Amino acid sequence: MADTTIDSNNLDGDPEVSVEVQNLWKVFGPDPQQVMDDPVLRMADKKEVLRKTGGVVALRDVSFSVNKGEFFVLMGLSGSGKSTLIRCVIRLAEPTSGSVLIHGEDICKYDEVQLANMRRHTTGMVFQHFGLLPHRSVIENVAYGLKVRGVEKEERYEKARVYIDKVGLKGWEDRLPSALSGGMQQRVGIARALTGDPSILLLDEPFSGLDPLIRRQMQDELIELQDELQKTLLFVTHDLHEALKVGDRIAIMRDGEIIQIGTGEDVITNPSDAYVRQFVQDASPAKVLTARTVMEQPSVLLYSWQGPKAALQILRDANVDSAFVVTRNARFLGLVTVDRVVSLIRKRGTYLRDALEPDLQTCGPDTVIEDLVPLVASTRYPVAVVDEDGRFVGEVYVSTIIANMIQEQVPEDAQTETVEADEVAPDEDDSSEHSEDSPSDGGLPKGDVRP
Ligand SMILES: Nc1ncnc2c1ncn2[C@@H]1O[C@H](COP(=O)(O)OP(=O)(O)O)[C@@H](O)[C@H]1O
């Protein structure tokens, strides 16, 4: 199974861990404890629990941890427990059992004052339906949290302006939310959440209500913002492509449980079970597989300190026309061809660096195939994969890419279990809001899950 073991070895207070959720349960209904105390009921099917007790097990023994600066995505169908989970993390919903550690502190033990402090200083929340105050201007909305904290007007407006700027709303400070488009209103929501300078940002389907084009743009902007601000992000979505685009890691939820945690690539290439496989099967490999996955190691590698005659000998012995050249510590230098080495020898040159082929393409290990294709198509040579530190890590050929794409399309083996129809059944109601008394455990329309 893929990465389902959930960092249980993270010690309390590990400075790298920002949020740690341990064995979290949330039962809605008249008598949550009745469900918790009954070992059979605890693990029973949702419908059975509802029938027997009138309660809903919204979270069942959920554990995971989010590292500092990580973009962590919770993904699952409507009703799978995403909102409940993200709300439990800051106790907007009270966990029935289990613990939530924020920067190593168990916030389930906090009193009201500590809790309010934490929400003001450490965490910020962005909601799907923006949740703006309709009769207050953009800047008043953004500065509102600081006002509650008792910050003077001048100072809070100054701070608010910084974030209004960052989300691209300069000039809109004095307008009312109703004058703004949905995308702009959500920018206000993001600026408001950032203004208190929280280290952890929780976003519950922030872009789900927006048009696809605006949505993509907002995703790009959030990624940029994250690069700049380096918050810890806990981001909820029911959209796989959104999850794959923004997430460092993705946790897939079903019926209140996390059934897989991993990078987008892990989840796509190594789904933990038939449910996840079904979920991800339409994800285009070109958008997901990266150079790191498809690259190969060259049969020959030349070193900058080798002379041209030695290099020629090596190329001929290996029966290849060209090879990459690296310097010490595998730093990437370039590529030489047999022809260029021969002409270097004729000119009595001594350094391979004087024979490098100018027409060369390189890419990073995380370049997705979609972006690799134009690169490999534009050069006669393999594309060099070079990491952030300038080290050569592998090479990509057109043929490798094609082979990988074809392999991805071969259907899974015949004995693949099929997912029960009702597990991914479309549901008429895809709203993620619930009235307090109307539990529903349906799914989203398929098209919504796999756009
Ligand atoms: N306040 C509530 N009272 C009773 N049941 C609830 C309440 N909130 C959520 N639920 C139920 O808990 C489950 C998980 O809901 P939710 O966390 O909103 O899922 P998601 O955000 O993934 O769509 C659903 O079955 C939902 O009906």
Ligand SMILES: [Mg+2]
């Ligand atoms: Mg929800």
